[in-house]
Amino acid sequence: xxxxxxxxxxxxxxxxxxxxxxxxxxxxxxxxxxxxxxxxxxxxxxxxxxxxxxxxxxxxxxxxxxxxxxxxxxxxxxxxxxxxxxxxxxxxxxxxxxxxxxxxxxxxxxxxxxxxxxxxxxxxxxxxxxxxxxxxxxxxxxxxxxxxxxxxx
Amino acid sequence: xxxxxxxxxxxxxxxxxxxxxxxxxxxxxxxxxxxxxxxxxxxxxxxxxxxxxxxxxxxxxxxxxxxxxxxxxxxxxxxxxxxxxxxxxxxxxxxxxxxxxxxxxxxxxxxxxxxxxxxxxxxxxxxxxxxxxxxxxxxxxxxxxxxxxxxxxxxxxxxxxxxxxxxxxxxxxxxxxxxxxxxxxxxxxxxxxxxxxxxxxxxxxxxxxxxxxxxxxxxxxxxxxxxxxxxxxxxxxxxxxxxxxxxxxxxxxxxxxxxxxxxxxxxxx
Numbered sequence: 001x002x003x004x005x006x007x008x009x010x011x012x013x014x015x016x017x018x019x020x021x022x023x024x025x026x027x028x029x030x031x032x033x034x035x036x037x038x039x040x041x042x043x044x045x046x047x048x049x050x051x052x053x054x055x056x057x058x059x060x061x062x063x064x065x066x067x068x069x070x071x072x073x074x075x076x077x078x079x080x081x082x083x084x085x086x087x088x089x090x091x092x093x094x095x096x097x098x099x100x101x102x103x104x105x106x107x108x109x110x111x112x113x114x115x116x117x118x119x120x121x122x123x124x125x126x127x128x129x130x131x132x133x134x135x136x137x138x139x140x141x142x143x144x145x146x147x148x149x150x151x152x153x
Numbered sequence: 154x155x156x157x158x159x160x161x162x163x164x165x166x167x168x169x170x171x172x173x174x175x176x177x178x179x180x181x182x183x184x185x186x187x188x189x190x191x192x193x194x195x196x197x198x199x200x201x202x203x204x205x206x207x208x209x210x211x212x213x214x215x216x217x218x219x220x221x222x223x224x225x226x227x228x229x230x231x232x233x234x235x236x237x238x239x240x241x242x243x244x245x246x247x248x249x250x251x252x253x254x255x256x257x258x259x260x261x262x263x264x265x266x267x268x269x270x271x272x273x274x275x276x277x278x279x280x281x282x283x284x285x286x287x288x289x290x291x292x293x294x295x296x297x298x299x300x301x302x303x304x305x306x307x308x309x310x311x312x313x314x315x316x317x318x319x320x321x322x323x324x325x326x327x328x329x330x331x332x333x334x335x336x337x338x339x340x341x342x343x344x345x346x347x348x349x350x351x352x353x354x355x356x357x358x359x360x361x362x363x364x365x366x367x368x369x370x371x372x373x374x375x376x377x378x379x380x381x382x383x384x385x386x387x388x389x390x391x392x393x394x395x396x397x398x399x400x401x402x403x404x405x406x407x408x409x410x411x412x413x414x415x416x417x418x419x420x421x422x
Contacts, residue, residue: 001154016154019186019193040187042180042242043327054220054244060183061245062176064156065198107240128326129239 005066007032008076014063022061023047026073034074034102045130048103049073055110057129074102077109084147085109092143096134103130108144117148157197162204162304166275168197170300175199177216178245180238181254204304205249211308212273215249219261222248227308229316229335230264236320237261239327249303252288255295255354258330260320262289262355266347267335268312273305274298282307289354313337313345315415321403323394331395332403336411342369344415346408351387351400358386358408365412379412380405 004013007030014029021040026032026049035058036046042057049058050072058073077083082090085108095101104127111118111126118126123144132140157173159165169175174193176182177200185191199205205216208225220243223234237243237251237260251261252272262285264270271282274297288296297303316337322328333349343366346358361382368375384405391397 001156018154019196021183021187041184042238045239045241048241051245055241056245057180057241059187060179060242062179062183062186062196062198064154064196065158065176065179065200067156067158067198125326126240129241 001064003064003067005068006070008072016064020063021059022063022066023058025063026058032073032075036099036102045107046100046103048106048130050106050110055107074105077105083109085112085144088143088147089140092139092146094136094139094143096136100130100132104140112147120145155195158201159197160201160203162202165197165199165202166302167277169302170277173197175302177247177250178218180242180246181250211310213248213306213308215303215305216247219243219246227312229318230261232318233260233264248306252306253295253297253303255289255293257292257353258350260330260333263333263335263347263349264318265306266355266357267316267337267345268308271307272303273307274301275304276301280304292353313339317411317414319407319411321407329394332400332407334404334407334411336408336415338412338415342366344412346383348387348404351389351404356387358383360386361408376409376412380409383408
């Protein structure tokens, strides 16, 4: 069957023959490999995307279910310039191996769209579904505290 | 592969009766698919069914997400919602999925037990509502017939004046409960205690309820006895998450702590 949706603002369609995840279709068929595949069970957040504006794990979205929906991946977060959350991560040195970074970028972009001045607690809660296996949380949190206009203690 | 995207409830119910696999948030089903334990070839997506997304007083549509319950649900259920998975999981996962999966650790289930909620199911021949105690029959086993769709969770028209949820796990976020608990207290002093992760299904600690409901102003000794009874009544096992002994202890501690919260003056909003 053919599934049609909007991916990063462009009309897109793909064929599915089995209950593949959106993550697999993004990476293997649509050339959008920014969303990473790690746990395949919604624990790590490295595949985070926005589905109709909601932050979700693309590994837990059945690809056929995006029919008629709007999906934004990490590739669609930046405009002409990097998104402010991407700049903040660069400046704070909040990228180590980089594998979790796309998921953090998408999750943080969603947070700042909802709440431009999150507290540290709100940042931590919003990013609770994203795991950094390098354990680089200190710099990641500092990056977003800076962006929220709060200096780290 | 075949998929339907109904917006109408009757169409969704018919699809399930025709053997199609219901797909809501996907947070349980897709884990099975990703781990090659399930390969549904005919799927009915429930995400667009308007009736399932309705949250109207005591009736919570099965398709209402944890994210919405976190913001719009009754206090203890909203508290439970906030501990379900991560923001990503709460944006996708639904209360109907929690009920249908019927995990012993389902975070939303102790609340349903504590307030004596009913589960509404629909088949092409009609609807029925089942008390929670009859619906949850074992570990991941329910009274749902194969041709039925879970359509709603129905709470009583009036909830007890006070109700509180808490959960113990190895960390604060993204954690499956070691023990979770809801305590309710009505204005007439009647207390209910429901727990998860301590039995094959959500359960009530009825002896502890009876004992403490007779104590309008519980003394320290009564609170201690209440906790002891809860610890005694639960029937946990030792598994990879915890031990029977720890779960018994934690169940008593949580129940007492929540009762104490119910007895305090309500916090200012």
